[in-house]
Amino acid sequence: MPADAGLRLAALMLAWLGGIALQLQQPRLWTAPIYALLAVAAAASAWAAVRMAQRGHRPATPTARRRLPAAWLAAVLAAALAGFAYTGARAGWRLAERLPAALEGRDLELTGIVTGLPQPGPHGLRFDFAVEAARLDGVAVAPPARVSLNWSRGFDADPLLGVAPPPIEAGQRWRLPVRLRQPHGLMNPGGFDLELWLFEQRIGATGSVRAADGSARLLDARAGRPVDRLRQRLRDAILLRVADPRAAGVLAALAVGDQAAIARDDWELFRTTGIAHLMSISGLHVTMFAWLAGGLAGIAWRRCGRCLLWRPAPPVARWCGVAAAAAYALLAGWGVPAQRTVLMLAAVAALRSGGLRWPPLLVLLAAATAVTLLDPWALLQAGFWLSFAAVGLLMVGDPPHRRPAAAAGWRRALQGLRGGVRSQAVASLGLAPLTLIFFQQVSVVGFVANLVAIPLVTLLITPLALLGVVWQALWRPAAWLVDALAQGLALLAASPWAVWSVPAAPPWAAAAAALGMALLLLPLPPRLRLLGLPLLLPLAAPPLDRPAEGRFEVVAADVGQGSAVLVRTRGHLLVVDAGPRYSPEADAGERVLLPLLRNRGETRIDRLVLSHRDADHVGGAASLLAGMPVAAISSSLESGHPLLREPQAHDPGGPPQGQVPPRAARSLAVERCAAGQRWVWDGVRFEFLHPLPGEPPPGTPTNARSCVLRVEAGDGRSLLLPGDIEAAQEAALVARAGAQLRSMVLVLPHHGSRTSSTQDFLLAVAPGAALAQSGYRNRFGHPAPEVEARVRALGIELLRSDRCGAWTWDAQGASRCERQAAARYWHYQAPPEDAAAR
DSSP states (O other): OOHHHHHHHHHHHHHHHHHHHHHTTOSSOOOHHHHHHHHHHHHHHHHHHHHHHHHHTSSOOHHHHHHHHHHHHHHHHHHHHHHHHHHHHHHHHHHTTSOOGGGTTOEEEEEEEEEEEEEEETTEEEEEEEEEEEEETTEEOOOOSEEEEEEESOTTSOGGGOSOOOOOOTTOEEEEEEEEEOOOOOOOTTOOOHHHHHHHTTOOEEEEEOOTTSOOEEEETTOSOHHHHHHHHHHHHHHHHOOOHHHHHHHHHHHHOOGGGSOHHHHHHHHHTTOGGGGSOOHHHHHHHHHHHHHHHHHHHHTOHHHHHHSOHHHHHHHHHHHHHHHHHHHTTOOHHHHHHHHHHHHHHHHHHTTOOOOHHHHHHHHHHHHHHHOGGGGGOHHHHHHHHHHHHHHHHSOGGGSOOOOOHHHHHHHHHHHHHHHHHHHHHHHHHHHHHHHSEEETTHHHHHHHHHHHIIIIIHHHHHHTTTOGGGHHHHHHHHHHHHHHHHHHHTSTTSEEEOOOOOHHHHHHHHHHHHHHHSSOOHHHHHTHHHHHHHHHSOOOOOOOTTOOEEEEOOOSSSOOEEEEOSSOEEEEOOOOEEETTEEHIIIIIHHHHHHTTOOOBSEEEEOOSOHHHHTTHHHHHHHSOBOEEEEOOOTTOGGGSOOOSOOTTOOOTTSOOGGGOSOOEEEEOOTTOEEEETTEEEEEEESOSSOOOTTOOTGGGOOEEEEEOTTSOEEEEOTTOOHHHHHHHHHHHGGGGOOSEEEOGGGGOTTSOOHHHHHHHOOSEEEEOOOTTOTTOSSOHHHHHHHHHTTOEEEEHHHHOSEEEOTTSOEEEHHHHTOOTTSOOOOGGGTTOO
8 A cells, every 4th residue: 555545544544533532522412413414514525525636636737736635634524523423423322222310210110131141249139131111100111221230138228129039040031120220320530430331331221120029020031142141051150160269250251251250359469460451351362262263264274175266265264263253252242342352353354355455553543443433432441542552562563574584493482482572571561651541550560470371361271261161171270270370470469569550640641651652662763762761750750739738638539328538638648437338349448449549649548537337437448448558547436346456367268348458457546536636737727526535325326426527727728527427416516616616618417317417507517518428319318308408598509429429629729520520421410400419
């Protein structure tokens, strides 16, 4: 292909990708006619480009020569408009599949088929459900096409849900009584975007099965989904035949794509050592499977003389590889990463079959364009950028003309070994900036771990896991290899420098790092390459924005139905409460607070305040204590509480639920919070106002013991954190502290419960803003309608974490809601009547 033609084609594809990227920044979708008009404009621009190009190729004249650049500009504009309009139109169709707000919380009867792999747990079952029909009070309604359901035994849940679910299998048709809600997740700076994930999976609602009266009915045990039924049988067979839970989980993930089968601690091990990408059906596995299948198909085809007369072997091998990759991706659940890889392989095979000899990087760009045709939102996924960057780095770092000539015997093996080490070094170093941008951490031991794990997992463990489908005895040696790999990884992960973490970098630092890495890896003169090093420094050590002396910053994290607040001064960090436990396997400390703290560049908690023992305030404390150094704890917890015990000797099976793991053992000051305790950090004053000193009387409710903390900056800005105190404690505080309660911001007591936030208390505090930390459609009804009305009647701005997300109050006094600041069209949007409560 001529160089100028390649550049123009690349410009068109980049324009298409740019149009998609621009549309993905929209906080709200436009109406459908606007996207239709943009599509018409794209078509008109393309037509104009063709006409100008035709006239520009006529006998050379000054006018004709001017028309050619204009034609290509029009073509680029057409591609950008087409990408924007295409993505916007598809987004509108997908949002139309969501549950209408009027059906939220209503008792519906759904009929449909179980899809995917049902995920059993100690307290219930989660599964996806393809809805065929829905009825409300006997009347047919329009349901979402696909919902995610939980059939719970009642872990911290409504007693109506506490019925053990029957065996649920993929492909069964059920009639289920359910309650649904629109897709809604937590919104924290740098946190996981659950609503985007649900949007990409085309899940229009989440909900729970309400089958306490036995009204659920199995209608057909084999209604469809044969591939999903096969996947579940294989998954269950692996879990039954492989005794080691760790090995069984890894083999199930590699064979049928069940990543949930891998335990949380094992995922942490794989992330620490940088091989997590190998433990799911990634592009590497699908590509390797396609390569092996295509190679075998080519060998077999060459042995058939008549076959060669009909078609040459290379294109047959390529398309057999694509077909095998598609089959493997289907067996693995046809996830988005697998879809991207199959489409990329198909695009490359089509180009080669068409006789198009494009440069490798142009082929890569064409594959990315093909992927976005299927899934425009792939541009938002770290896996998209990491997978394409890895291939591009290998193309740039090891081009064909620089590869040594083939040798014989041991020299060929040595060349292959050197090439493998070089490729791994190029990938590890080249992907490090992207990894830091997306995850704020990179595995220092990942290079060594991947040198062993990539060939072991891709060439031995994965093939054995798949061949075990035919001969289950092969799962045993695969399990031995998994165990051996895990033991080696544990040795690497034990190093204190196994992972390097950095704060989230600003966009300019990320762009500079990308340019710096390109300079280092491209085949450029050495002096020019060295210019890339200083460009990496802002990403390696991003500037931290800390409050000035005498000021503080507040982040009220979005943890759902619970409480967790960060208070940062110039040189100290205070964390008040640690959020709830979501399940026996997950809590707010691990899922929300640790990622949030690392995103902000925090390396130590100077004081952790646990206001009282309720699980929605201390449920994440064990994970927080295990994951980050804590200098001191202030709490109202009773002596002997598991969170306050000194950790014992190492237990390979892990600590008891709620107890601090052994690696958290360190010098830790523990004291009971009491009125009158005060301290000053960096010119900011902290004081406990409740409870009174001494042991509380026997039978005192835990809410009544809550630590009440007031924070005041040198400039007078103030914050009151009252825990879950109720009306009696509020009255005592008003009588005892009086004007001392006055604060600019109040976190509403007990999440806005009707038992708290009395008129006298609100008048005494006189806040400008009040925040209710509560979960979306929580079963307690927090904040109570009467409390909301009382707050608004006093002219106080009401903030709700379910509609605001994480709330930040910076050192200059400016505030922001994460849900509004980072709004995208796939995010939950509160009904217009609720706009007054952010």
